[in-house]
Amino acid sequence: MAGYTFVKFDLDKTLETMQKADVRYLCIKDFHLPLKSNEDEIAAFHAKLASKGVKGYAVGPIYMRSEAEIDNAFQYAKRVGVNMIVGVPDYELLPYVEKKVKEYGFHYAIHLHGPDMPLYPDADDVWNNVKNLDPRIGICLDIGHDTRNGKNPVKDLKKYHSRVFDIHIKDVTGTTKAGYSVEIGRGVIDIPAFVKMLRKVGYTGVCSLEHERNMDDPFMGIAESIGYFRGVIAATQK
Amino acid sequence: MAGYTFVKFDLDKTLETMQKADVRYLCIKDFHLPLKSNEDEIAAFHAKLASKGVKGYAVGPIYMRSEAEIDNAFQYAKRVGVNMIVGVPDYELLPYVEKKVKEYGFHYAIHLHGPDMPLYPDADDVWNNVKNLDPRIGICLDIGHDTRNGKNPVKDLKKYHSRVFDIHIKDVTGTTKAGYSVEIGRGVIDIPAFVKMLRKVGYTGVCSLEHERNMDDPFMGIAESIGYFRGVIAATQK
Numbered sequence: 001m002a003g004y005t006f007v008k009f010d011l012d013k014t015l016e017t018m019q020k021a022d023v024r025y026l027c028i029k030d031f032h033l034p035l036k037s038n039e040d041e042i043a044a045f046h047a048k049l050a051s052k053g054v055k056g057y058a059v060g061p062i063y064m065r066s067e068a069e070i071d072n073a074f075q076y077a078k079r080v081g082v083n084m085i086v087g088v089p090d091y092e093l094l095p096y097v098e099k100k101v102k103e104y105g106f107h108y109a110i111h112l113h114g115p116d117m118p119l120y121p122d123a124d125d126v127w128n129n130v131k132n133l134d135p136r137i138g139i140c141l142d143i144g145h146d147t148r149n150g151k152n153p154v155k156d157l158k159k160y161h162s163r164v165f166d167i168h169i170k171d172v173t174g175t176t177k178a179g180y181s182v183e184i185g186r187g188v189i190d191i192p193a194f195v196k197m198l199r200k201v202g203y204t205g206v207c208s209l210e211h212e213r214n215m216d217d218p219f220m221g222i223a224e225s226i227g228y229f230r231g232v233i234a235a236t237q238k
Numbered sequence: 239m240a241g242y243t244f245v246k247f248d249l250d251k252t253l254e255t256m257q258k259a260d261v262r263y264l265c266i267k268d269f270h271l272p273l274k275s276n277e278d279e280i281a282a283f284h285a286k287l288a289s290k291g292v293k294g295y296a297v298g299p300i301y302m303r304s305e306a307e308i309d310n311a312f313q314y315a316k317r318v319g320v321n322m323i324v325g326v327p328d329y330e331l332l333p334y335v336e337k338k339v340k341e342y343g344f345h346y347a348i349h350l351h352g353p354d355m356p357l358y359p360d361a362d363d364v365w366n367n368v369k370n371l372d373p374r375i376g377i378c379l380d381i382g383h384d385t386r387n388g389k390n391p392v393k394d395l396k397k398y399h400s401r402v403f404d405i406h407i408k409d410v411t412g413t414t415k416a417g418y419s420v421e422i423g424r425g426v427i428d429i430p431a432f433v434k435m436l437r438k439v440g441y442t443g444v445c446s447l448e449h450e451r452n453m454d455d456p457f458m459g460i461a462e463s464i465g466y467f468r469g470v471i472a473a474t475q476k
Contacts (some may be wrong), residue, residue, distance in 0.1 A: 022424065092398045153420025184259065185468050192473040220258045220461035227462035230423050235430040 002168050003029030003045060004061070005218065011045075015052040017051045025063045025206050027058045027166070035062070035076045042079055047075035057206055058166060060086030061111040061140070067096050074100045086111050086166055087141045088119055091129060097206055098133045108137045109165040114145030115177040123147040123156035130163065138163030142210065144170040147189055148179045154193045161201035168210040169229060181212035184225035240401045240406050240448035241267030242299070243456065249283075253290040255457055259464045265324060265446050266294045273300075273314045290410045295402060295444055298324030299378070301351040305334050312338045323466055324349050324378045324404055326357055329367060348402040352383030353415040360387040361394035362409030367403065380448065382408040385427055386417045392431045399439035406448040407467060412442070419450035422463035435471045 001023045004146045006014040018026065018234045026049065026090050033056075049056055059080055064087055077085050084107040089097050101108050110130065112120045120126050123139055123146050130137045141164045143153035157164060171187030172179040184191060198207070207229070213221050239261050244252040249270045256264065262289065271283050271294075287294055297315050302308045302325055315323050324346040326336050339346050348368065350358045358364050361377055361384050368375045379402045381391035395402060409425030410417040422429060437446070445467070449460050 017458075021462060022421075183260075183465070185472060186464060191469070192475075195473070220255075222455050223458035223461035224259060224465035227421070227423060227465025227467075228469035228472075229465075231429070231466035231471075232473040233465075233469075234423060235433070235470040235473035237430075 001025065001031055002027050002208040005211045005215075005222065007031060008215050011048065015049065015054055015071060017222060018054055020219075021223050023209070023226060024054055025057045025208070026054050027206070027208050028059045028080065028082075030059075030062065033059075033080065035072055037079070038169045039079060042081075046081070055129060056080065058082050058084040058086055058109075062087050064089040064093060064097070067093065070100055072095055074106065074201050076213075077106060078104060084109060084165060085106060091119070093136075094129060094133060094141075096156050098137060101136050103136050104127040106136065109140035110138070111140040111147075111168070112142050112145055114142070114148035116145075116148075122146050122151045123153070123160055124151065127160050128161065134169070135163070138165045140168060142168040142170070143171040143189055143194060144168070144179075144181055144187075144210075144212075146174050147175055148177060150175050154190060154197050157194065157197045157201060157203070161203060164203065165205055167203070167205065167207045169207045170210050170212065170225070183211075183213065183221045183228070184209070185228040191229065191232050193237060195229075195236050199236070239263065240265050240446040241449060242466065243271055243449045243453075243460065245269060246453050249286065253292055255460060256282075256292055257290050258363060258457075261447070261464060262292055263295045263444050263446070264292050265316065265444070266297045268297075268300065270299075271318065273310055275314070275317070277317060280319075285318070286332075294318065294320060296322040296347075298325055298347075300325050302327040302331060302335070304333065308334055308338055312342050312344065314330050316342060320446060321345060322347060326351070326439065328357070332367060332371060332375070335440050339372050339374050343374075345376065347376055347378035349406070350383055351380040351453050352380070352386035354383075354386075360384050361391070361398055362389065365398050365401065370468060372398070373401070376403045378402075378404040380406040380408070380427075381427055381432060382406070382410040382417075382419055382448070382450075385410050385413055386415060388413050392428060392435050395435045395439060395441070396434065397451045399441060400439065401441055405441070405445045407445045407451065408448050408463070410419045421449075421451065421459045421466070423466040429467065429470050430474060433467075433474050437474070458473060 042174045171184045384391045
């Protein structure tokens, strides 16, 4: 589960909802665990997650607009005890990100955000910016935003899977900026084809639901989306 | 959607939930529309459903322990304007049910209820009791209860599809009376195989979710189950 799904809810409600939907992995957002958290606060956070059967598998997305913010994010990830950061660094900071990746040994997945922002609109853009950097710098493939930028996430997964380290699953109503997030299965993304491609390329990372509809009352939408994705997984097993 | 899912909720909450899950067909239970309802009350009921994009496609399950109760149920179904009753008649009343089916031209789907009740534990039992009756008397195949009676609903759908007029979808944790209802996908029923069999036999009826878990707070479970079933449908399309 992408933490952003619960931008309007505290950690307790987040974990209650994840437990109801039987989801076990959380990408940790700063509004649930601030970047300035100390080791005691982080230990308490992990203990609370563990009490609900949930594990934090990465942090982010974290926007990084300076070397100091990059330093801060890597130190935070190390304190949190994960080895992957989902990040959005300004383009000119990529060489500094690479330096930090080599220093920490972390994976760094750049979140793409469709036509809404100038930074990293789609998987092509991330790929072109990272292909010559350390192979631990790659993509958090947001299949909704990729689609909203006119791209095909199934094809992009096939092309770029060697650098896809995290995936945000969702569905959207269209292939342009006007397309908006809906429950998985109600939009235009070919989820069965995407799941088949996950198997074909041997993806071993997490698929995190980033649910961005009815964010004041997202609970049934979250459950429907999780159910749909699981149904597709079950039905495409050999 | 099987109305029983909302045994603890009024019609407004039922319709709100169906709308959120984008479910359009309701099997009407008596606690939402009593059997004694007059034509004005029935018209108001249909208007309320229509305002939420929902259509009542059948009534029941209705237990029928006497000829008078059968008369009452058929008159009710006629007033409601549906042509299918999901019913549970005492065995010795089946000839009277047949008489009424011929008189009204309705389909009559007998709900099976697993090992909890002596009446109609599984699809074999319904089939054996109706196979020599009018072909409009058949089965409401509850795939959970069939499983809980040690039977395989995929095989039973294949064997008995000519008399399967309605289906209650759900999942259960085991193949005995100890098995209990869970969100679709979390139990032991092979949902992909079931959906494939629906296609193979050319089933044209409704698959109604009868959700029987956390009935005080079933909403996320309903959505997850609906999502899962839709995901399987999408992934098994040719």
